[in-house]
């Protein structure tokens with residue numbers, strides 16, 4: 254099985270290299286905005302004549318180059334790639350329309366946001382020198398220094414060069430790797446775990462609780478102060494720019510801390526479990542549902558990012574990540590007898606089953622139901638689940654003290670639960 258893997262490294266370009274990279278960002282932004290402008294204009298003129306609209310041919314990147322010769326100075330592949338970016342932006346927009354969401358129409362690229370361009374490795378014009386730690390990009394004559402210790406032998410597919418809002422440069426190098434490990438066909442039940450997601454505690458199972466630090470909340474004061482300072486500075490002044498960079502750095506720092514934690518946690522989880530079962534959350538729905546919940550979910554945690562990272566880490570070891578349908582009534586079912594108690598409210602932390610009178614903790618009961626549902630799903634996919642009671646201990650026991658410490662790092666963070674407003 255072929256897989257793409259991205260390796261992101263920080264670049265340290267010198268002054269000339271920075272100028273060249275910035276020029277490429279600028280040209281890519283320019284051609285993207287021109288193409289978008291053309292599409293908007295054509296749409297306005299022809300929107301009542303669908304046939305002509307669909308048959309319309311837009312200017313190619315070559316024609317743009319003829320019109321604006323300065324575009325010829327930069328990497329041609331990067332310019333061509335902008336067409337793909339615009340197309341995928343439109344594809345996303347049309348997908349939204351089909352779903353009935355009037356949102357996500359492609360927007361013009363701004364000089365002030367994150368800058369990036371993508372170039373393809375053709376005839377080996379993108380090269381890495383692991384020994385001297387430097388990267389060769391097309392159209393840039395010198396080799397750019399980078400800092401990273403990873404090495405790989407796979408061929409480079411494409412590279413996305415970016416510069417974030419605080420002025421740091423990165424290269425995300427995409428490589429194609431061969432995945433030789435097949436998914437496990439037989440897994441032991443004790444290495445399968447189901448988690449219920451709760452806003453206050455993050456992930457809860459019968460055996461273990463994993464909490465997440467509240468990154469934004471701990472920096473809230475600093476963020477507020479900088480935002481206030483920024484609004485006081487005169488627009489376009491160099492003082493304003495200084496504060497802007499400071500603020501961008503703080504956001505990046507929080508983001509990096511978060512990503513680091515997600516990698517450590519998902520690594521640990523993939524090491525200890527062969528099957529992980531979670532609910533497929535709909536963050537948008539949660540936002541509408543409860544604004545108090547959404548603040549901590551969207552700001553303090555990127556669920557999609559967590560799922561994507563956990564998924565590939567599980568697959569790397571031949572394990573499974575099962576996502577249960579979000580309409581599965583995990584918190585309303587009795588995990589003992591299967592009775593569906595419609596009277597369980599969001600505020601009920603504990604409840605008693607009216608049928609078998611079992612006493613339930615809301616989250617733990619939900620996690621048991623989630624695990625059961627996940628086991629069903631695995632069996633339906635012809636994965637054999639063995640229940641080997643003779644095996645000493647469970648995967649959770651393998652979460653020794655040291656591992657647990659790592660999961661809860663950094664310990665200086667506060668773990669207090671956010672205020673939950675019930676809608």
Ligand SMILES: [Zn+2]
Pocket residue numbers: 587588589590591592606607608609610611
């Ligand atoms: Zn019951």
